[in-house]
Amino acid sequence: MKFAIFGAGALGCRIGYQLMKAGENVTLVDTWKDHVEKIKKSGLYVDYNGIEECVPIPIYYPEEVTNTFDVIIPLTKSMALENVLKDVKTYCHQNTRVISLLNGLGHHTIFEKYIPKENIVLGTTIWTAQLKEAGHVLLHGVGNITLQNAVLDDTLKESVEQIVHIFNQANLNAQYSDNVMHAIWKKACVNCCSNAATALLECNLGEYLLQENGKEVVRHLTEEFVEVARTQNIDFDSEELLAFVLQATLKVKDHYTSMYQDLVKNRRLTEIDYLNGYIAKLGKQNNISVPYNDFITKLMHLKEVVLDAK
Incomplete structure (x- = not known):
């Protein structure tokens, strides 16, 4: 081929x-x-x-x-x-x-x-x-x-x-x-929980997720994600998804995410509107409270401006 x-x-x-x-x-x-x-x-x-x-x-x-x-x-x-x-x-x-x-x-x-x-x-x-x-x-x-x-x-x-x-x-x-859409959303949850936060904190996955405060942020992001996914007929168990996110990210704890590389290292605009921003948008459309995803999206757009990302 x-x-x-x-x-x-x-x-x-x-x-x-x-x-x-x-x-x-x-x-x-x-x-x-x-x-x-x-x-x-x-x-x-x-x-x-x-x-x-x-x-x-x-x-x-x-x-x-x-x-x-x-x-x-x-x-x-x-x-x-x-x-x-x-x-x-x-x-x-x-x-x-x-x-x-x-x-x-x-x-x-x-x-x-x-x-x-x-x-x-x-x-x-x-x-x-x-x-x-x-x-x-x-x-x-x-x-x-x-x-x-x-x-x-x-x-x-x-x-x-x-x-x-x-x-x-x-x-x-x-x-x-x-059922690939389930897998796509599952992967998106990993990215929603890790990419933007590591770009904001300017750290790798381990430095973020080996901290209890980091795990607490991930818990809230996951809970919001699960509620929004249900509006798209995609079902997750919140605790199982949280465990998957932590396991998947800590396997590569020394990794710097693509969003970190794009924004912090290369001053490029990010895909935040297709991750946390997408969850925030669907949440609002379906009257679901998504404060963590919404706040992270706003912070990322602010950081893009501060760093003059192109």
């Missing part, structure tokens, strides 16, 4: 690198000039759980892409998704699968504006990665990927199961789910 990853950030580099090492045909696409030029010239420098190597991998600017692909994975920031999908649709053939793995909630409605629903694959991942600098990615920890075709059809399911198999050949720990 021919894979294209639009957005060669930390996660895009991880997935692209692991697929390429498994023998797949992979193309990275990005707009960050320093990153693209460094990889074009010297290859992608990878630190994979302490093992370092430099690998050649095709990377292009969007305007350089002329091929169609069998699988396209947009891994841009949520705010840029709509513009990226306008380009992506031109690189699709009739059977191209376009996979949504973005952090946050509500992306499927944007995908459906540009990609035929039968070509959309919904998914989520808890893999982490970190860009140390242009052309240099740090890969650590463990994760998984969960996928499901957006249109429930046995033939379409077979094509997604083929992608799952390829991902597993690349050690990406993939699985097919008959």
Whole structure:
């Protein structure tokens, strides 16, 4: 299969690198000039759980892409998704699968504006990665990927199961789910509880969640999240979800979240409106009290202004 990853950030580099090492045909696409030029010239420098190597991998600017692909994975920031999908649709053939793995909630409605629903694959991942600098990615920890075709059809399911198999050949720990929206919301809860807080506190996951006050904040965020999820016909047990959030985050306690990296390190705007902000919006629409999610959203937008994020 021919894979294209639009957005060669930390996660895009991880997935692209692991697929390429498994023998797949992979193309990275990005707009960050320093990153693209460094990889074009010297290859992608990878630190994979302490093992370092430099690998050649095709990377292009969007305007350089002329091929169609069998699988396209947009891994841009949520705010840029709509513009990226306008380009992506031109690189699709009739059977191209376009996979949504973005952090946050509500992306499927944007995908459906540009990609035929039968070509959309919904998914989520808890893999982490970190860009140390242009052309240099740090890969650590463990994760998984969960996928499901957006249109429930046995033939379409077979094509997604083929992608799952390829991902597993690349050690990406993939699985097919008959209820991927539950998994997407579950992952979103992890991000709602960890990303913004670590960006506000300018710390890693352990420094935040090994403190009792940190755990108390997570408890309140989770309780609000569960109430809002129920309005979307997605059910969680609050205590079970809280335990999952703490377990998932403390497994990688030394990790600095993507929102921390975006805002604190790189002064970039964040995806807060697709995480805590989305929960706050749905809560208000459904007359549910969401003070913690609402307050964190407001603080994040304030910090974006203070740091002059772009």
